[in-house]
Amino acid sequence: MSANVAQPGGQHKTDVVIIGAGPIGLFAVFELGLLDLKTHLIDILDRPGGQCTELYPEKPIYDIPGLVEVTGQGLTDKLMDQIKPFGATFHLSQMAESLEKAGDGWRITTDAGTQIEARVVVIAAGGGSFTPKKPPIPGIESYENTSVFYAVRKMERFRDKVVVIAGGGDSALDWTLNLQPIAKKLVLVHHRDGFRAAPDSVNKMRALVAEGKMEFQVANIKGLNGANGQLSSLTLNTKEKGDYQLPAEMLLPFFGLTMKLGPVANFGINLHENLVPVDTEKFETTTPGIFAIGDINTYPGKLKLILSGFHEGALMAQQAFRYCKPDEKLRFQYTTSSSSLQKKLGVA
Amino acid sequence: MKLIVTDRTGKVHELQARDDWSAMEVIRDANLPLSAECGGACACATCHVYVDEAWVDRIPAAQQQEVDMLDFGVAVQENSRLSCQIKMNAELDGLQVTLAPESL
Ligand SMILES: Cc1cc2nc3c(=O)[nH]c(=O)nc-3n(C[C@H](O)[C@H](O)[C@H](O)COP(=O)(O)OP(=O)(O)OC[C@H]3O[C@@H](n4cnc5c(N)ncnc54)[C@H](O)[C@@H]3O)c2cc1C
Ligand code: FES
Secondary structure (H helix, E strand, O other): OOOEEOOOOOEEEEEEEEEOOOHHHHHHHHHHHHOOOOEEEEEOOOOOOOHHHHOOOOOEEOOEOOEOOEEHHHHHHHHHHHHHHHOOEEEEOOOEEEEEEEOOEEEEEEOOOOEEEEEEEEEOOOOOEEEEOOOOOOOHHHHEOOOEOOOOOOHHHHOOOEEEEEOOOHHHHHHHHHHOOOOOEEEEEEOOOOOOOOHHHHHHHHHHHHOOOOEEEEOEEEEEEEEOOEEEEEEEEEOOOEEEEEEOOEEEEOOOEEEEOHHHHHOOOOOEOOEEEOOOOOOEOOOOOEEEOHHHEEOOOOOOOHHHHHHHHHHHHHHHHHHHOOOOOOOOOOOOOOHHHHHHOOOO | OEEEEEOOOOOEEEEEOOOOOEHHHHHHHOOOOOOOOOOOOOOOOOOEEEEOHHHHOOOOOOOHHHHHHHHHOOOOOOOEEEHHHOEOOHHHOOEEEEEOOOOO
């Protein structure tokens, strides 16, 4: 991806910060850019595209005006091309955690410690932030971040430990292969003897099992045993064996992602059934300077369509301009005929 | 045509199914709590249900794509299916399913 991706942890100042780099957040960069507004985007995913790239990269979309057929990934690539002239800064693999007032505008802090100050905040959080699924095993929460992890941030944590990885997708298999050399013992547990993951990783895993370097068990995880956040074993179950114990110090469940509203719920903005109510003139929330566009917003007649989100972004940008450049006159122009817009797009 | 759904509290709902709708669509249309995030694209596994034992062998077997996607289901059992991949028709009249637990 040829985007401008920032290192985590920095401090930034910009005109508009956009939470969510789904299709609607991306196109908002274009509409804001035409009005000379600078943008930063934050997304918990490691790449732009939101639902389009996470849920249906290969599937065709047929209702984008002017594009007879385009895949989720294709649309994202085209949007990235289209907004390139505006040099937006991306903060990826980061969760926008908190929002607070800062002077005339706002400060957003991410879970990686990045701080972005902006006059205007645009919430384009779609169906919510994509976060790892947590298996509904009783008591699992009391082991989180001590014995149960949904992502590997530091491999060292797993050195010389008895590690159990649960799942059958690419993350489960990739981490099995990565952690096997450093773990004291590694066991992969999956509900079937078959995998969604890339065949190459599966073959490598099976070879390690054949060499006696790790174990693979077909079973379901029924319970966790331990004390004070420290796991000692799992209760597994199969039809043949019934319940049985498997020693474990660490458990890594990898069951893909799910959309959760997440920290936006604590931003202090008005919510209605996990959606953000906005007006239909500016798509602004009841908090001046904070807008919501795309799947996350609600208003009478709302349709969760990409088409509608694009329109919302265009109208939002008009009001964002008034906040960011109060002394300048807003001029309505067409990209077709305005040489100043064409200069911004790098085509004049 | 009926689809009988047990929700996560154990309450049983007798839903009017429509020919050619997926079980997921019937369940969602009744406003039962099924997130079905990908809207039936077999890409999320959040439409996960358990099929009543009596029906397991009577519904068409899962295609490979559904079997693979179930790897991303939580609390998967032998009678697990993705309800968006079960098309309702007269032969499935009276099908009984239970909503599987969701991700925490
Ligand atoms: C299978 C499928 C097919 C579809 N087909 C069509 C179609 O044909 N036509 C159509 O118009 N629409 C279609 N849609 C709907 C379309 O994808 C959505 O309307 C669109 O993705 C909404 O875009 P968005 O940018 O508002 O949100 P999203 O695409 O949901 O993106 C929001 C982004 O915000 C991020 N985020 C949220 N909160 C935070 C936070 N606090 N910190 C960091 N990041 C955060 C999320 O991780 C996510 O990446 C389809 C959807 C699906 C699932
Ligand atoms: S609705 Fe997503 S897999 Fe069925």
